Every structure is written in C-alpha cells, then in structure tokens.
Amino acid sequence: MTRNEAEEILKEHGQEHVLRHFDDLSAEAQEGLLTQISEVNWDDLALAGVQEKVPVGEISPLSAVDIDEINARRAEFEEAGYEAIRAGKVAALLLAGGMGTRLGLDKPKGELNVGINRTLYLFESLIHNLMDVTSVAGKSIPLYIMTSEKNNDETIRFFEEHDYFGYPKEDVAFFVQEMAAAVDYDGKLLLEEPGRLATSPNGNGGWFSSLKKAGLLEDVHKRGVEWINIFAVDNVLQRICDPAFVGATILSGKVSGSKVVRKVDAYEKMGVLCLEDGKPSVVEYYEMSKEMAESTDEKGDLLYAFGVILNYIFRVDKLEEIVGRHLPVHVVEKKIPYIDEAGNLIKPESPNGYKFETLVVDMIRMMDDNLPYEVVREKEFAPIKNLHGVDSLDSARELLERNGVEL
Numbered sequence: 001m002t003r004n005e006a007e008e009i010l011k012e013h014g015q016e017h018v019l020r021h022f023d024d025l026s027a028e029a030q031e032g033l034l035t036q037i038s039e040v041n042w043d044d045l046a047l048a049g050v051q052e053k054v055p056v057g058e059i060s061p062l063s064a065v066d067i068d069e070i071n072a073r074r075a076e077f078e079e080a081g082y083e084a085i086r087a088g089k090v091a092a093l094l095l096a097g098g099m100g101t102r103l104g105l106d107k108p109k110g111e112l113n114v115g116i117n118r119t120l121y122l123f124e125s126l127i128h129n130l131m132d133v134t135s136v137a138g139k140s141i142p143l144y145i146m147t148s149e150k151n152n153d154e155t156i157r158f159f160e161e162h163d164y165f166g167y168p169k170e171d172v173a174f175f176v177q178e179m180a181a182a183v184d185y186d187g188k189l190l191l192e193e194p195g196r197l198a199t200s201p202n203g204n205g206g207w208f209s210s211l212k213k214a215g216l217l218e219d220v221h222k223r224g225v226e227w228i229n230i231f232a233v234d235n236v237l238q239r240i241c242d243p244a245f246v247g248a249t250i251l252s253g254k255v256s257g258s259k260v261v262r263k264v265d266a267y268e269k270m271g272v273l274c275l276e277d278g279k280p281s282v283v284e285y286y287e288m289s290k291e292m293a294e295s296t297d298e299k300g301d302l303l304y305a306f307g308v309i310l311n312y313i314f315r316v317d318k319l320e321e322i323v324g325r326h327l328p329v330h331v332v333e334k335k336i337p338y339i340d341e342a343g344n345l346i347k348p349e350s351p352n353g354y355k356f357e358t359l360v361v362d363m364i365r366m367m368d369d370n371l372p373y374e375v376v377r378e379k380e381f382a383p384i385k386n387l388h389g390v391d392s393l394d395s396a397r398e399l400l401e402r403n404g405v406e407l
C-alpha cells in the first residue's frame with residue numbers, strides 16, 4: 001500500500017491521526033505501518049462499542065457422556081483412540097499466543113514456572129502430559145503451536161533452549177496467530193509506537209484460519225492427520241490427545257468433541273455447553289442470562305451443568321468446510337497501552353478501548369454436532385488465570401500436588 005492509498009483509506013474512516021508521525025519514521029517503519037494499515041479490518045472497527053448481534057436461538061440443556069459411562073466403556077474408547085493415534089490421524093494444537101502479563105511475567109504465558117522447589121514450566125508440563133500418551137502409543141503426535149507476533153520468536157527460542165523438553169523437534173511446528181488493531185472508546189485506532197498500530201491477537205477463533213494461512217494445512221494433509229485436539233496453554237493438568245476422549249468422539253460418529261467438567265456453581269466463569277435450535281453450542285459465562293445460569297431440574301441440579309475446559313477435538317474435513325465462514329466478532333474492553341498526541345507512552349490503569357476477537361466457542365455452533373465428554377475436574381482442570389485465588393497459580397499447584405506431581 002502506498003502512502004497516498006493509506007491516506008485515502010484513513011480519511012474515509014476518520015483515522016488520519018495514524019500518519020501523524022509518518023515523516024519522522026525510518027523507511028522500514030514507514031513500510032511496516034503501511035502494511036499494518038492495509039491489514040486493518042474496517043468491518044470490525046465499525047463494531048466499536050457494540051457487540052455484534054449474534055442471533056440467539058432456542059436454548060435447551062445438553063447432557064454429556066458422563067464419567068460413569070466413560071469408565072464403563074473406557075477400554076473400548078481407549079482402543080479406538082490409540083488406533084487412530086498409531087495410524088497418525090491425530091494432531092495436537094496448543095493455543096499459546098498470550099503473554100503472562102496478568103501473572104507478573106513479561107514473557108509468553110507458557111514460560112511460567114509452576115514449580116516450587118524445582119523448575120517446571122507450563123510448556124514443559126504440557127509437553128510431558130502429551131508424552132504420557134505418545135510413550136504408550138509408541139508413536140509421536142504432530143504438535144502445532146500457535147504463538148502471536150508478540151511472543152513467537154521468544155517461544156521458539158525457549159523451546160530450542162530446552163531442547164523441546166524431549167519432544168521430537170521434527171514433529172513440532174510453530175505458526176503465528178493473526179493480529180487485530182485496537183481502538184479507543186471513540187473508535188480511533190491507537191498507536192503503540194509512533195510507527196505502529198496497537199494490535200493484539202485476534203482471539204482463539206482464528207486458530208484454524210491462521211494455521212491454514214501459515215501453509216501448515218499441507219503438513220496436516222501430508223501426515224494424514226484427520227483430527228486436531230486443540231488446548232489452551234493455561235490448564236496445566238489437562239490430558240492432551242487423551243485416547244479415551246479421541247476414541248469416544250470417533251466412535252460417536254460426531255465431527256467434534258469437547259471436554260467438560262461439572263461447574264462448581266451457577267456462576268463459575270466457564271463457557272457452558274447447551275443446545276441451540278437443536279445443535280450443540282457454547283454460551284460464554286459473560287453472555288449467559290441469570291435465568292439460564294441458575295435454572296435447575298426437579299432434583300435441584302443445574303440444568304446447564306457442564307462447563308467447557310477449552311480442550312476440543314475437531315475433524316479436519318469439517319474444519320475445512322467451515323473455515324471461510326464468518327465468525328461473530330466479540331468486542332472486548334481492555335487496557336491498551338498507547339502513545340498520546342505528544343508521543344508519550346501511556347499505560348492505562350483501567351480499560352481505555354476495545355479489542356476485537358473471534359472465539360473458538362462460536363466454532364462449536366458451526367459444527368453439525370459435538371460430543372460433550374465429562375472429565376474429573378480435580379484430575380484435568382487447573383487453569384492458571386491469576387496468581388492467587390480462584391483458578392490461580394496457587395490453586396493449580398495444590399491440584400498438581402494432589403495428583404502426585406512433585407513441585
């Protein structure tokens with residue numbers, strides 16, 4: 001994009017301020033800024049301050065394959081899962097674009113040390129969880145790691161430095177999540193440096209399109225991968241490519257599966273699986289009505305009892321079918337560092353603008369069906385969202401120790 005083209009498009013959208021420092025920039029920075037401008041999604045920006053209206057259908061409860069049923073059929077599920085894994089049909093995909101900022105760590109979140117008397121990085125722990133499966137299967141599993149512009153180089157450096165924690169390097173591929181520009185409350189694009197728009201990762205809904213854009217779908221096909229198990233970096237206890245989960249999903253004939261746990265109470269901060277117009281769908285905790293959150297059956301149990309733990313399996317052919325479809329954009333208020341008119345860097349203490357994200361939970365709605373698969377939360381759910389309190393480093397350490405992991 002040339003400067004003139006940039007000027008024109010910025011003018012059209014009332015964003016001329018973006019070129020304020022342009023003449024003072026190096027040629028390289030000018031080039032970088034023009035590229036960023038050409039990548040701005042103007043449709044998203046138009047949503048500043050309004051949540052895109054996603055038509056909500058008729059919501060009804062959805063039950064899961066529960067722990068009793070899983071235990072009764074575990075051997076059968078595991079056999080089917082291991083068979084697919086040994087045939088090379090299953091890959092793992094780690095969502096790791098985030099930084100550890102909220103945990104006081106100015107590094108990729110996966111570099112958090114969860115150890116106490118020894119070092120145990122989040123990344124390391126997740127790799128070990130995956131290796132529990134590959135060592136029994138006698139077969140390596142391709143691992144795709146989604147990073148972001150903010151942490152990609154450092155993440156790769158970290159894996160190199162630690163020799164991939166013993167995982168076969170040739171089976172690991174990194175790719176970068178796409179970014180989205182952020183705006184202030186007036187819908188104006190923010191700059192994080194005189195020559196750079198403030199951007200942030202575009203939400204976890206973009207994982208498959210980013211994988212495709214990075215050219216890794218070819219690798220997926222070349223290896224004969226038919227299923228991808230995506231999982232979040234923050235849950236240190238989770239099982240990855242769990243053979244029973246993989247097998248149960250395959251045997252169900254469904255195109256996707258979600259690991260779920262029973263919520264501790266109506267307001268636990270989790271997305272909840274339900275049926276929407278008869279199809280599986282996830283409603284996020286901050287979008288759930290009080291009525292939906294609190295409704296119970298005749299025994300007094302929550303009707304919408306199963307929360308997703310951000311560990312899903314998807315069939316690749318179905319992902320390819322839906323990849324071009326529009327995912328709703330979620331507008332999220334955030335604290336966004338920016339430079340003011342005088343060029344000073346401001347780090348706001350409270351939210352000052354909007355970021356635009358698509359969410360993987362909306363992909364569930366696009367799948368024709370989904371198998372909710374219940375797991376024991378004390379064994380598989382220890383998300384680290386904060387340092388202390390609920391869903392924190394403290395609570396995760398306690399759960400790790402209870403599961404026999406020495407810290």
Ligand SMILES: CC(=O)N[C@H]1[C@@H](OP(=O)(O)O)O[C@H](CO)[C@@H](O)[C@@H]1O
Pocket residue numbers: 204269270271272284307308309310359360361383385
């Ligand atoms: C968009 C998305 O995937 N949100 C996930 C994710 O939410 P957070 O707001 O990041 O905590 O993790 C939760 C589990 O820890 C899960 O229940 C929820 O659905």
